[in-house]
Amino acid sequence: MALSKFLGLFLIHIALLWSSCFAADPFVFYDFEVSYITASPLGVPQQVIAINNKFPGPTINSTTNNNVVINVRNKLDESLLLHWSGIQQRRSSWQDGLPGTNCPIPPKWNWTYQFQVKDQIGSFFYFPSLHFQRAAGGFGGFIINNRDIIPIPFGSPDGDITILIGDWYTRNHTALRKALDAGKDLGMPDGVLINGKGPYRYNDTLVPDGIDYETIDVHPGGKTYRLRVHNVGISTSLNFRIQSHNLLLAETEGSYTVQQNYTSLDIHVGQSYSFLLTTDQNASSDYYIVASARFVNESQWKRVTGVAILRYSNSKGKAAGPLPDPPQDEYDKTFSMNQARSIRWNVSASGARPNPQGSFRYGSINVTEIFVLKNKPPVTIDGKRRTTLSGISFVNPATPIRLADQFKVKGVYKLDFPSRPLTGPPKMETSVINGTFRGFMEVILQNNDTKVQTYHLSGYAFFVVGMDYGEWSENSRGTYNKWDGIARSTTQVYPGAWTAILISLDNVGVWNLRTENLDSWYLGQETYIRVVNPE
Ligand SMILES: [Cu+2]
Structure with a gap:
């Protein structure tokens, strides 16, 4: 422009x-x-x-x-x-x-x-x-x-700690971009960073000397810390865990959850979780904080592990020995999905307003429009390697969609995004979903690729009502959680599986619906939902 x-x-x-x-x-x-x-x-x-x-x-x-x-x-x-x-x-x-x-x-x-x-x-x-x-x-x-007048469903924590985890390449972003433009895969990341820092040297052969690592300082005696953990990485699902400590899940992306203990949790690209951590250990040594690559060949991906240190102020020494184990579920592909299904909305807690989160009974609202969005492995369109959503590889317009609307510029985009995946050859389009203001939209995200995709929608928190392996069908609705599915903005879709979400279209605007996997997003796996107030 x-x-x-x-x-x-x-x-x-x-x-x-x-x-x-x-x-x-x-x-x-x-x-x-x-x-x-x-x-x-x-x-x-x-x-x-x-x-x-x-x-x-x-x-x-x-x-x-x-x-x-x-x-x-x-x-x-x-x-x-x-x-x-x-x-x-x-x-x-x-x-x-x-x-x-x-x-x-x-x-x-x-x-x-x-x-x-x-x-x-x-x-x-x-x-x-x-x-x-x-x-x-x-x-x-x-x-x-929260505003002071709104109760929080847990005691005021003794500390509030942000932890950013993510896979990382030693090539800079322009080199990564060039590789994608040339139709190449990025390959295995070079590591996982925690708050911008490399791994603690827990193993002399895997971690070189002289790397600066993150230390989280806490006080002993049963103090409680709120850890806000975000996967800000490129495309790697990470398993997050802290040696000898439970993670009490309390909130995800703006919704309080039913509080449950996890020994570890899978955090997919773009997702955010709050855990309550209690300093209930004897501090005989420091403890490892680990974020390790998930669903990969672990012997090849050993270096792709983030390690930070949890240090009690009365700690008696350095962390030593092996890292705490990741989930041992090589032969159980439902373990991670069951963990995701166990994350429930705390319907009786107050959200941002004094009334309970669950006073919006999403399960009793009639769906007004249904979209099945399917992604597949990358394809070649016009000689270029591209990713698609329902057979369409999104092309960003020269004029932002929101501004085209504002200034009534015609022909910038098409409002013709299909409600079912296209069956013909894939194409490059600026094709946008036409959402109905105050409608209630059901979106089925079907991942027919070989790795986990996470999808994010701007402008809304949607209800995650179901996920399962196989191809979604009308009968799948029988498995939906109609009561306490979590409201959030970023959900994972396992490979060869689907995730169903419900969206109350009460926010006017042009909202990005995209994969958070940065390489897939870069190559076109996204669209927008346009919601206009007809008045
Ligand atoms: Cu967003």
């Missing part, structure tokens, strides 16, 4: 912004300077994207209904957008920071995001959404605290 036109839109944006925020609610301000720095998280110097010279970036700390203002200065050599994953952008779709909603921020430019975190609580993260930049960093946590 020409700069002059961009400037015009920019000024109009400012006008829109100031009219859309509620002046009575408090503001929180952040200045983000986004630039390259050199870091060596795995012992190899490489170019990393930092915010205010920090990698990972700072945690945004807000409270329900705050107006959040983030002034972003782009000091990269390419355009930039920041996406606030899981923030619903009520009436502010054009702040979502995706190519379908915003014009990219050119190098050396400034852009101020402003939005209200309306009626939300919970644990989220932000990341750069263009050009495969997330593979180089630029991410950070995003917390929305």
